[in-house]
Amino acid sequence: MTTAPSTTTDEAPQPxxxxxxxxxWASLRPLILRLHFYAGVLVAPFLLVAAxxxxxxxxxxxxxxxxxxxxxTVPVGEKKLPISEQVAAARKAHPEGTVSAVRPSPEADATxxxxxxxxxxxxxxxxxxxFVDPYTAKVRGSLEQYGSTGALPLRTWIDEFHRDxxxxxxxxxxxxxxxxxxxxxxxxxxxxxxxxxRALRKVRGAKGRRRTLGLHGTVGVWAAIGFxxxxxxxxTWSAYAGATIDELRTSLGQATPSVxxxxxxxxxxxxxxxxxxxxxxxxVGLDKVLSAARAEGLGDPVEIxxxxxxxxxxxxxQVQRSWPTKQDAVAxxxxxxxxxxxxRFADHPVLAKLTRWGIDLHTGxxxxxxxxxxxxxxxxxxxxxxVWGYRMWWQRGRGSSFGRPIPRGxxxxxxPQILVPLLAGVAVLxxxxxxxxxxxxxxxxxxxxxxxxxxxxxxxxxxxxxx
Numbered sequence: 038m039t040t041a042p043s044t045t046t047d048e049a050p051q052p053x054x055x056x057x058x059x060x061x062w063a064s065l066r067p068l069i070l071r072l073h074f075y076a077g078v079l080v081a082p083f084l085l086v087a088a089x090x091x092x093x094x095x096x097x098x099x100x101x102x103x104x105x106x107x108x109x110t111v112p113v114g115e116k117k118l119p120i121s122e123q124v125a126a127a128r129k130a131h132p133e134g135t136v137s138a139v140r141p142s143p144e145a146d147a148t149x150x151x152x153x154x155x156x157x158x159x160x161x162x163x164x165x166x167x168f169v170d171p172y173t174a175k176v177r178g179s180l181e182q183y184g185s186t187g188a189l190p191l192r193t194w195i196d197e198f199h200r201d202x203x204x205x206x207x208x209x210x211x212x213x214x215x216x217x218x219x220x221x222x223x224x225x226x227x228x229x230x231x232x233x234x235r236a237l238r239k240v241r242g243a244k245g246r247r248r249t250l251g252l253h254g255t256v257g258v259w260a261a262i263g264f265x266x267x268x269x270x271x272x273t274w275s276a277y278a279g280a281t282i283d284e285l286r287t288s289l290g291q292a293t294p295s296v297x298x299x300x301x302x303x304x305x306x307x308x309x310x311x312x313x314x315x316x317x318x319x320x321v322g323l324d325k326v327l328s329a330a331r332a333e334g335l336g337d338p339v340e341i342x343x344x345x346x347x348x349x350x351x352x353x354x355q356v357q358r359s360w361p362t363k364q365d366a367v368a369x370x371x372x373x374x375x376x377x378x379x380x381r382f383a384d385h386p387v388l389a390k391l392t393r394w395g396i397d398l399h400t401g402x403x404x405x406x407x408x409x410x411x412x413x414x415x416x417x418x419x420x421x422x423x424v425w426g427y428r429m430w431w432q433r434g435r436g437s438s439f440g441r442p443i444p445r446g447x448x449x450x451x452x453p454q455i456l457v458p459l460l461a462g463v464a465v466l467x468x469x470x471x472x473x474x475x476x477x478x479x480x481x482x483x484x485x486x487x488x489x490x491x492x493x494x495x496x497x498x499x500x501x502x503x504x
Contacts, residue, residue: 064450064451064452064455065451065455066229066232067450068450068451069225069228069229070225070229072221072225073222073225073226073229075480076218076221076222076225077222077423077426078426078427078430079476079480080214080215080218080222080476081423081426081427083211083212083214083215083218084215084218084219084222084419084423085419085420085423086202086211086215087199087211087212087215087216087419088416088417088419088420088423089416089420090195090198090199091199091267091412091415091416092412092413092416092417092420093195093198093199094192094195094196094199094400094401095401095409095410095412095413095416096409096413097191097192097195097196098192098401098402098406098409099406099409100191100192101188101189101191101192104189104191105180105189105191107177107178108148108168108177108178108179108180108189109147109148109168110146110147110148111146111147111148111170111171111172111177112146112172113145113146113172114170114171114172114173115172116172117142117171117172118171118172118173118174119323119324120139120141120149120323120324120327120341121318121322121323121324122174123141123149123151123169123171123174124136124139124151124169124317124318124323125174126169126174126175126176127151127153127167127169127176128151130167130176130179131153131156131165131167131176131179133153133155133156133157133165134153134154134155134156134157134159134165135153135154135155136151136152136153136317136343137152137153137154137164137342137343138152138164138340138341138342138343139151139152139317139323139340139341139343140152140187140338140339140340140341140356141171141327141337141338141339141341142171143337143338143339144337147171148168148169148170148171148177149168149169149170149171150166150167150168150169150182150187151166151167151169152164152165152166152167152182153165153166153167159181160181160183162183163181163182163183163193164181164182164183165179165180165181165182166179166180166181166182166187166189167179168180181193183196184196185356185358186358186400186402187356199212200212206276209275209276210276210472212271212275213271213272213275213276213277213278213279213472214472214476215271216267216268216271216272216275216278217268217272217275217278217470217472217473218472218473218476219264219267219268219271220264220265220268220269221473223257223261223264223265223268224261224265226254226257226258226261227257227258227261229254230254230257230258231258233254245432246429246432246433249425249428249429249432250425250429252421252425253422253425253426253429256418256421256422256425257418257422259418260415260418260419260422263411263415263418264415264419266395266398266399267399267415269395270395270396270398270399271399272470273392273395273396274396275472277471277472278469278470278471278472281469286386286388286389286392289388290386291386291387291388291389292386292389293385293386293389293392293393294380294384294385294386294389295366295380296352296354296366296367296368296378296379296380297350297368297377297378298342298344298345298349298350298352298368299348299349299350300344300348300349300350300370300371300372300377317341317343319343319344319351319371320344320370320371320372320373320374321371321372321373321374323341325374326341326351326353326369326371326374327339327341327353328374329353329367329369329374329375329376330353330367330369333365333367333376333379334365335353335354335355335365335366335367336355336363337357338355338356338357338363339353339354339355339356340353340354340355340356341353342354344371350368350369350370350371350377350378351368351369351370351371352366352367352368352369353366353367353369354366354367355382358393358397358402358403359397359402359403359404359405360403360404362382362393362394362397362403363382364382364385364393365379365380365381365382366379366380367379367380399412463477
């Protein structure tokens with residue numbers, strides 16, 4: 038759930054009988070209501086941007102296949118040519134830059150991708166992907182590519198818009214803020230929804246603001262698990278919380294292992310003896326390297342990374358991130374084609390596997406089209422919840438202006454034995470999730486300041502229900 042309903046008679050702290058008024062829940066509900074409302078109102082614009090761009094990104098996978106069909110697919114031929122011939126054709130058409138990776142055609146009708154780095158005009162961190170017909174070695178085109186999933190220009194633009202609004206590292210703060218608060222708002226909404234009397238949760242037959250509230254709550258309850266998942270997985274590769282998570286995984290011995298690309302033994306220093314800079318034909322060459330990887334059980338799709346220098350090996354890694362995940366990797370000595378290191382996905386630590394699957398599910402690649410449709414539905418739900426949340430606030434003002442906010446001072450009604458552990462837990466969360474803790478601290482400071490100003494003017498009224 039995204040934006041909070043503003044108070045009405047049925048939402049504000051209800052008059053209670055003496056017994057319930059002493060309960061923990063009776064004291065906590067106004068505080069949760071105030072947090073849900075303000076967090077929704079203030080964070081909703083960031084969530085709205087994340088939802089809209091996420092909706093576009095989920096649809097970009099299928100759009101990419103249509104827009105770049107000529108580059109991605111070829112008529113099926115009789116026999117594929119050696120990978121070295123395909124790379125040679127790509128280098129003849131594009132001699133600029135150096136070969137950074139090669140992805141052999143993974144399917145009968147798919148092209149081979151030869152990635153070039155250091156090409157003039159290509160953004161830093163991106164590569165120029167040259168698409169080659171594996172049956173004829175004819176170059177079918179070239180496009181700028183980004184990331185491990187091989188995103189082409191359309192998807193790259195949408196991906197960067199979703200991740201950082203095309204503002205670079207500073208822009209990543211918006212998405213981390215949204216991810217840090219989405220689960221908080223969703224949890225608060227769930228608690229408020231299930232604490233309401235059943236009769237007040239019905240949508241059928243309700244009108245006006247109560248109907249909007251019913252729709253907001255019902256959709257939010259059904260989508261809440263998805264929001265928790267998006268929030269958790271989004272934080273795993275965010276700027277600040279992501280770094281903390283990586284440190285925690287490393288300290289627990291749960292970091293993602295990588296194959297060693299250092300050439301060893303008597304062959305060190307001879308890795309690139311048989312090749313020219315930038316042509317990827319180091320030592321034994323691409324064809325023997327690919328054969329050695331196949332012998333180790335690395336089936337398509339794979340990516341071949343040439344040695345970085347004279348003391349490095351070839352690295353061949355599987356790049357299938359859809360289910361079942363294929364992420365095995367091997368290092369191959371360029372001097373004799375011997376395998377020097379192997380890393381199997383089956384041997385990855387549990388948290389490394391969960392992180393891999395979580396990110397792939399978040400980005401819509403783990404289960405393909407079904408995954409992407411589910412993400413689009415979640416994004417659409419989030420957009421509707423935000424719209425309904427603001428509409429409830431407007432309806433709270435009787436349709437002519439936004440209603441009054443939830444009254445401050447709810448925390449004063451919470452017993453110390455609950456308030457102290459609650460504050461300690463929030464402080465710990467704020468440390469690990471700085472874009473949750475810092476905005477919350479700023480809000481509290483501003484709220485306290487405004488409360489003191491109102492008090493000095495004789496207008497403060499803590500905890501008064503808003504009708």
